[in-house]
Amino acid sequence: MIVGIDIGGTHTDAVCIRGRNIIATAKIVTGDDLVQTIRDAIGALSINYAGIRRTVLSTTLSTNAITEKKYAPAGMIVSAGPGIDPRRYFFTDDFHLVKGAIDHRGREYVPIDPAEVTRVADGLKKKGITGVGVVSKFSVRNPSHETSISSLIEKEFEHVSLGHTLSGNLNFPRRIHTTFFNTAVMPVQKRFVQSVRKALAELGIRSPLFFLKADGGTFSDSAADRHPVETILSGPAASMMGGLALCDDLEATTLMLDIGGTTTDIGVLIKGVPVLEPRGVDIGGYKTLVRGIKVMSVGAGGDSRVSLAGQDIRVGPHRDGPPACMGGPSPTPMDALAVLGQFSKGDREKAVRAIAPIAGQLGQDISEVSRRIVSIMIDVIRKSAGEFIDEVNRYPVYTIFEMLHPEVVKPDRVMAIGGPAALLSPFIEESFDMRCAVPDNAMVANAMGAALARTTRQITLTADTQLQRMICPELGLDEKISPTMSMNELKKRGEQALRDNASRLGILDKGEISILEEQVFNIVRGFSTTGKNMRLKLQTKPGVIDEWSEA
Amino acid sequence: MITAKKKTGLIFFPAYDWEISPSHPERQERLLYTQDQVMEEGVLDIEGITEFKAGLATEKDICRAHFCVPDVESRITPSHNVSAGGCIEAARLVMEGVVDNAFALVRPPGHHAMRVVHGARGFCNINIEAVMIEWIRKNYPHIKKIAVVDTDCHHGDGTQDVYWHDPNVLYISLHQDGRTLYPGSGFPEEFGGPNALGRNLNVPLPPRTSDEGMLYVMEHFVMPVLGEFKPDLIINSAGQDNHYSDPITNMSFTAGGYARLNEMLSPHICVLEGGYSIEAALPYVNTGIILALAGVDYSYIREPDLNPARIKEDPRIIDYIKRLTDTLLDLWNSRDNYEVKGEEIVRRSRNIFYDTDGISENQQESVRVCKNCSGTYKIDSSASTGYHILAVHIPWGACPRCREQGLAWFEKPGRNNYSAVYLQDMDNDEYTVKIP
Numbered sequence: 006m007i008v009g010i011d012i013g014g015t016h017t018d019a020v021c022i023r024g025r026n027i028i029a030t031a032k033i034v035t036g037d038d039l040v041q042t043i044r045d046a047i048g049a050l051s052i053n054y055a056g057i058r059r060t061v062l063s064t065t066l067s068t069n070a071i072t073e074k075k076y077a078p079a080g081m082i083v084s085a086g087p088g089i090d091p092r093r094y095f096f097t098d099d100f101h102l103v104k105g106a107i108d109h110r111g112r113e114y115v116p117i118d119p120a121e122v123t124r125v126a127d128g129l130k131k132k133g134i135t136g137v138g139v140v141s142k143f144s145v146r147n148p149s150h151e152t153s154i155s156s157l158i159e160k161e162f163e164h165v166s167l168g169h170t171l172s173g174n175l176n177f178p179r180r181i182h183t184t185f186f187n188t189a190v191m192p193v194q195k196r197f198v199q200s201v202r203k204a205l206a207e208l209g210i211r212s213p214l215f216f217l218k219a220d221g222g223t224f225s226d227s228a229a230d231r232h233p234v235e236t237i238l239s240g241p242a243a244s245m246m247g248g249l250a251l252c253d254d255l256e257a258t259t260l261m262l263d264i265g266g267t268t269t270d271i272g273v274l275i276k277g278v279p280v281l282e283p284r285g286v287d288i289g290g291y292k293t294l295v296r297g298i299k300v301m302s303v304g305a306g307g308d309s310r311v312s313l314a315g316q317d318i319r320v321g322p323h324r325d326g327p328p329a330c331m332g333g334p335s336p337t338p339m340d341a342l343a344v345l346g347q348f349s350k351g352d353r354e355k356a357v358r359a360i361a362p363i364a365g366q367l368g369q370d371i372s373e374v375s376r377r378i379v380s381i382m383i384d385v386i387r388k389s390a391g392e393f394i395d396e397v398n399r400y401p402v403y404t405i406f407e408m409l410h411p412e413v414v415k416p417d418r419v420m421a422i423g424g425p426a427a428l429l430s431p432f433i434e435e436s437f438d439m440r441c442a443v444p445d446n447a448m449v450a451n452a453m454g455a456a457l458a459r460t461t462r463q464i465t466l467t468a469d470t471q472l473q474r475m476i477c478p479e480l481g482l483d484e485k486i487s488p489t490m491s492m493n494e495l496k497k498r499g500e501q502a503l504r505d506n507a508s509r510l511g512i513l514d515k516g517e518i519s520i521l522e523e524q525v526f527n528i529v530r531g532f533s534t535t536g537k538n539m540r541l542k543l544q545t546k547p548g549v550i551d552e553w554s555e556a
Numbered sequence: 557m558i559t560a561k562k563k564t565g566l567i568f569f570p571a572y573d574w575e576i577s578p579s580h581p582e583r584q585e586r587l588l589y590t591q592d593q594v595m596e597e598g599v600l601d602i603e604g605i606t607e608f609k610a611g612l613a614t615e616k617d618i619c620r621a622h623f624c625v626p627d628v629e630s631r632i633t634p635s636h637n638v639s640a641g642g643c644i645e646a647a648r649l650v651m652e653g654v655v656d657n658a659f660a661l662v663r664p665p666g667h668h669a670m671r672v673v674h675g676a677r678g679f680c681n682i683n684i685e686a687v688m689i690e691w692i693r694k695n696y697p698h699i700k701k702i703a704v705v706d707t708d709c710h711h712g713d714g715t716q717d718v719y720w721h722d723p724n725v726l727y728i729s730l731h732q733d734g735r736t737l738y739p740g741s742g743f744p745e746e747f748g749g750p751n752a753l754g755r756n757l758n759v760p761l762p763p764r765t766s767d768e769g770m771l772y773v774m775e776h777f778v779m780p781v782l783g784e785f786k787p788d789l790i791i792n793s794a795g796q797d798n799h800y801s802d803p804i805t806n807m808s809f810t811a812g813g814y815a816r817l818n819e820m821l822s823p824h825i826c827v828l829e830g831g832y833s834i835e836a837a838l839p840y841v842n843t844g845i846i847l848a849l850a851g852v853d854y855s856y857i858r859e860p861d862l863n864p865a866r867i868k869e870d871p872r873i874i875d876y877i878k879r880l881t882d883t884l885l886d887l888w889n890s891r892d893n894y895e896v897k898g899e900e901i902v903r904r905s906r907n908i909f910y911d912t913d914g915i916s917e918n919q920q921e922s923v924r925v926c927k928n929c930s931g932t933y934k935i936d937s938s939a940s941t942g943y944h945i946l947a948v949h950i951p952w953g954a955c956p957r958c959r960e961q962g963l964a965w966f967e968k969p970g971r972n973n974y975s976a977v978y979l980q981d982m983d984n985d986e987y988t989v990k991i992p
Contacts, residue, residue, distance in 0.1 A: 087858035109592040114860035178598035
């Protein structure tokens with residue numbers, strides 16, 4: 006059995022799955038104590054714990070720690086060399102710029118100064134700082150400055166995070182932010198993981214524990230200990246993965262809508278694979294290198310406040326509380342659905358009373374106004390979905406082949422999950438002029454997404470046969486290679502490295518290795534080829550676990 | 557978080573699957589390290605700097621700027637459609653007000669491609685700036701006067717040729733002296749055609765000119781001239797081979813100097829031209845130009861191996877440049893004193909060599925001297941490929957007499973063994989080919 010738990014801001018969903026069967030589901034209110042909430046959610050499933058062989062959590066812990074700035078003070082040691090002034094990316098006094106410069110091919114121009122590093126580290130230690138992040142420019146092409154700084158200071162601190170281990174992608178400012186957040190939320194995450202392990206043990210659950218990441222994949226608890234920053238924004242990822250798990254047509258391009266009370270999250274699945282943010286996700290106003298599913302959140306949900314601006318009906322972007330028909334203060338789309346007789350759980354009389362003033366001001370029939378409210382809400386979502394698709398289609402391409410053979414993303418169908426999804430589905434079909442599927446169990450789709458997500462990892466390999474060097478930053482590999490190494494050999498080396506480090510990377514189930522990017526360039530100097538510059542990105546493919554998709 | 561003062565659009569198209577030949581300077585690897593540097597610096601995350609997808613220039617777009625012999629299709633590859641299309645996209649973004657300025661970081665380049673195209677010259681098949689300029693004029697007729705400032709190290713003889721007779725396009729080229737570098741042209745006396753005198757200005761700089769000399773010319777010549785010409789649009793042909801590390805030229809410009817130049821010029825559109833120091837120059841020069849366009853501090857952008865003392869120019873070079881600037885200013889100031897008198901048709905004859913493709917061409921050009929418009933012209937062109945064509949150009953805003961003359965040349969080519977006769981009629985946006 007697999008247990009998936011999605012701890013959201015207001016509700017926590019839990020689901021227990023065996024094979025392709027959903028054994029139990031539960032929905033409880035999220036409490037202040039997340040460990041207790043987890044205990045309660047598992048309890049609410051009323052299942053036999055002995056059969057659990059995998060537990061997956063999606064939490065708001067690191068997301069909230071960052072957005073609410075509730076993290077430990079962390080130090081940063083950054084070396085940059087020439088370029089945009091890195092101090093513009095520093096946001097506390099504990100960021101320090103030190104000497105050192107590496108160029109785009111990973112060649113050292115200015116060495117680090119150990120005395121300077123030690124001096125900076127001493128200062129941080131005196132301030133009582135226990136965690137330090139280390140970042141150098143182009144460290145994904147040559148991690149030696151980050152690793153040398155680390156070896157100079159690691160004994161002095163409880164933990165040191167190195168930028169190159171968090172992502173193989175180029176982007177120095179994002180590397181600084183990502184490494185800082187990773188360092189800062191690490192103590193919070195470590196304490197949390199320990200408490201959860203203890204709580205599970207007390208319940209008699211001995212299964213491995215996984216965490217959901219922003220890219221819709223999972224990783225083991227020990228990997229989450231080292232890379233807590235990757236668990237940010239796992240909530241929206243859970244809903245997209247839930248939609249994927251419940252999707253009945255994996256060949257289609259599916260527009261995913263997770264319609265909640267306050268907002269609707271929009272995403273796209275192309276042939277069963279969610280569209281990712283190309284450079285990394287944003288959090289708390291900062292851009293990071295964390296690989297994540299592209300999700301657009303729009304302020305239109307079932308409980309959005311309905312108001313009048315002149316003769317125009319407005320839906321959202323704010324929520325005042327529950328719908329009027331459930332005792333809330335303002336009219337909402339759910340009230341409109343209640344008036345239309347679609348939402349039978351609500352008190353229709355209260356809904357009529359809430360919408361009547363709007364109908365009165367417009368001088369229109371209350372049913373007509375209710376229909377308009379719903380269609381305006383759907384319009385808001387459709388407009389944002391259109392922008393989302395446009396953005397994806399604007400992703401630049403860099404080869405003539407791709408220019409001449411553009412892959413235009415155009416959804417064939419809509420899939421809606423979340424509370425009001427089933428009620429809104431006929432309206433969505435009409436407005437989008439597409440089929441809108443609402444899966445069974447859409448209410449606990451997020452927990453399903455967590456439960457069923459595969460473990461995923463991505464590694465980046467850069468091989469420069471002229472410099473005879475191969476770097477894989479995520480794994481900390483820095484190897485001498487033969488000047489005749491070929492792309493095929495690099496692929497073999499990468500696959501081997503991915504397998505050898507599976508447990509370290511938090512991959513426990515068998516995953517299909519796929520190539521994300523592959524480029525080979527001849528390095529030509531003085532009119533003759535002096536080597537090859539090869540770039541390769543490998544991943545274990547995101548998706549839902551085999552037992553579910555194959556059963 | 558850094559916010560740009562100006563909204564800047566970036567069209568990045570490195571054509572990772574196109575090369576002239578595997579070891580040619582114009583090869584896949586050319587913009588690889590530039591992309592690495594731009595990505596690593598997080599330039600695209602700066603609020604206000606946005607990357608846009610390139611477009612595809614159509615045959616119609618190309619035929620507004622060129623007579624391709626025998627036709628467009630046989631003279632270009634899809635890479636040229638994309639690099640010219642990238643420029644058009646940059647122009648569209650600026651013209652529609654989506655951005656304040658834009659940089660088309662595209663390849664292959666174009667400034668050696670002339671009005672008539674028999675093949676590739678100086679790595680260029682079609683003139684991507686000219687294709688863009690004609691697209692702008694077609695779609696935004698309120699843009700009357702355009703200035704192209706070409707800061708590539710090689711004289712942009714192609715752009716000079718395309719606009720030789722056009723008084724509404726001011727072409728200023730700063731380059732290494734043609735006596736020391738390809739294509740061997742670009743001297744002050746190349747001053748524009750009879751209807752466009754003073755609209756073609758060449759600044760041949762001595763080898764080893766560095767930032768100081770180049771910026772002196774910008775400040776004391778280019779900027780004052782632009783101030784008088786008052787263009788509606790400024791374009792920088794942003795070649796980067798004046799860099800001290802460039803393998804095929806002899807200048808000493810730096811990334812910081814290029815950034816300062818663009819800050820001073822403040823162009824609406826930058827188009828990448830040459831520049832073959834792909835590791836030591838391009839990554840830093842391009843980053844510097846993007847930041848300068850966006851109005852972001854570029855003062856820390858520097859080549860890791862920069863040694864300012866080593867590349868500082870000899871004081872004699874600065875003296876020479878100062879004297880050259882004075883001469884050029886005198887020439888510019890006296891531009892209205894020159895006039896072609898007593899002749900209705902002015903003819904010139906010349907030989908053009910296509911170094912990349914090894915083709916030689918002979919041209920007999922006739923232009924109608926006209927006070928009312930840019931003047932129609934025809935080119936009789938025969939090439940070593942065997943083609944012998946006649947090309948007639950009726951300019952934007954052609955006066956009735958020039959239109960009549962142009963049409964007459966097209967209708968009655970005068971001899972009947974041309975392989976083809978072409979007509980470019982700008983105002984009617986028509987391109988006609990007649991095979992006798």
